[in-house]
Amino acid sequence: HTPWPGLIEAYRDRLPIGENWKTITLREGGTPLLPAGHLSELTGCEVYLKVEGLNPTGSFKDRGMTMAVTDALARGQRAVLCASTGNTSASAAAYAAVAKMTCAVLVPQGKIAMGKLAQAVMHGAKIIQVQGNFDDCLELARKTTAEFPTIGLVNSVNPVRIEGQKTAAFEIVDALGKAPDIHALPVGNAGNITAYWKGYSEYQADGVSSSRPRMLGVQAAGAAPLVHGAPVKDPETIATAIRIGAPASWEGAVRAKEESNGVFRAATDEEILAAYRLIAATEGVFVEPASAASVAGLLAAHAEGWLDRGQTVVCTVTGNGLKDPDTALLGMPAVQPIPVDPVAVASALELV
Numbered sequence: 001h002t003p004w005p006g007l008i009e010a011y012r013d014r015l016p017i018g019e020n021w022k023t024i025t026l027r028e029g030g031t032p033l034l035p036a037g038h039l040s041e042l043t044g045c046e047v048y049l050k051v052e053g054l055n056p057t058g059s060f061k062d063r064g065m066t067m068a069v070t071d072a073l074a075r076g077q078r079a080v081l082c083a084s085t086g087n088t089s090a091s092a093a094a095y096a097a098v099a100k101m102t103c104a105v106l107v108p109q110g111k112i113a114m115g116k117l118a119q120a121v122m123h124g125a126k127i128i129q130v131q132g133n134f135d136d137c138l139e140l141a142r143k144t145t146a147e148f149p150t151i152g153l154v155n156s157v158n159p160v161r162i163e164g165q166k167t168a169a170f171e172i173v174d175a176l177g178k179a180p181d182i183h184a185l186p187v188g189n190a191g192n193i194t195a196y197w198k199g200y201s202e203y204q205a206d207g208v209s210s211s212r213p214r215m216l217g218v219q220a221a222g223a224a225p226l227v228h229g230a231p232v233k234d235p236e237t238i239a240t241a242i243r244i245g246a247p248a249s250w251e252g253a254v255r256a257k258e259e260s261n262g263v264f265r266a267a268t269d270e271e272i273l274a275a276y277r278l279i280a281a282t283e284g285v286f287v288e289p290a291s292a293a294s295v296a297g298l299l300a301a302h303a304e305g306w307l308d309r310g311q312t313v314v315c316t317v318t319g320n321g322l323k324d325p326d327t328a329l330l331g332m333p334a335v336q337p338i339p340v341d342p343v344a345v346a347s348a349l350e351l352v
């Protein structure tokens with residue numbers, strides 16, 4: 001029983017990695033595909049959660065970042081830059097720290113969850129708050145790295161990010177012994193849906209699986225450009241990770257949807273928060289709000305009769321709930337402390 005080696009070693013023959021490159025890894029990937037009992041009961045399907053919050057920095061971004069930082073180092077770059085709603089910056093900061101590279105992150109002012117900011121700080125990134133949203137930050141990152149090519153751009157517009165992230169689809173097929181019928185995931189900048197579709201397609205082309213899932217891409221209602229078919233100028237949602245109005249991987253997402261006979265749908269903040277609370281309360285999995293969009297979309301699709309009984313469904317839950325404690329505690333009433341007394345405990349439990 002050998003320990004999980006990280007995704008570059010696990011899938012080296014399917015990744016663009018030079019033989020003698022130094023690999024920068026935190027042993028990312030190999031995340032659980034967890035049977036979701038309550039969601040299965042609700043939908044009559046066999047539902048699984050791909051728990052990406054259990055990656056080293058708490059999100060799926062680590063899959064792309066092990067590739068992007070390994071690649072940047074092999075190219076002789078000494079610094080990396082990204083735009084981020086938080087998770088990309090936490091991941092870039094950690095991998096750059098291991099590679100002894102400088103990392104700078106451009107984040108939208110005041111719109112990033114506290115845990116993610118704390119991670120970037122602890123891993124020693126240079127944090128630059130920008131008076132603008134994610135889309136402004138990404139444009140700025142692209143322009144900066146175009147002008148200063150010694151700085152590597154580690155957003156998912158960098159194709160090696162997609163290569164790393166496609167391994168999540170490999171892991172799902174490896175675990176199930178087949179591709180699922182439906183795959184639901186949150187969509188922001190649309191790199192991840194592009195990556196999953198690439199992974200499923202490569203496995204099918206090589207005969208590892210005989211089919212590919214229908215893709216269900218879920219956006220927040222206030223930031224749903226792919227659902228509307230046009231960019232959104234001022235995206236707004238409580239799910240700050242996917243508060244994005246002009247997805248960079250637009251074409252990849254549309255291809256995934258069309259080739260898979262899939263759909264894009266929007267979930268309101270209320271639906272996202274309800275799914276967020278439901279999976280914490282019933283499945284024991286604490287995710288961040290954006291991650292719950294996949295489950296919110298699945299439940300809405302089920303309500304509309306889009307699912308068939310007995311189908312195998314995978315929902316990617318993309319990030320760990322600990323990243324955003326503020327949203328978890330939103331509206332929680334202040335609780336009075338009790339005396340050190342068993343009777344007071346029982347009374348607080350409303351047993352006496």
Ligand code: F0G
Nearest residue numbers: 084085087088188189190191192318319
């Ligand atoms: N879920 C979480 C938790 C995310 O952080 C992101 C993207 C997504 C879903 C959407 O993935 O962009 O590939 O469609 N976060 C980026 C960031 C934008 O900067 O951390 P996508």
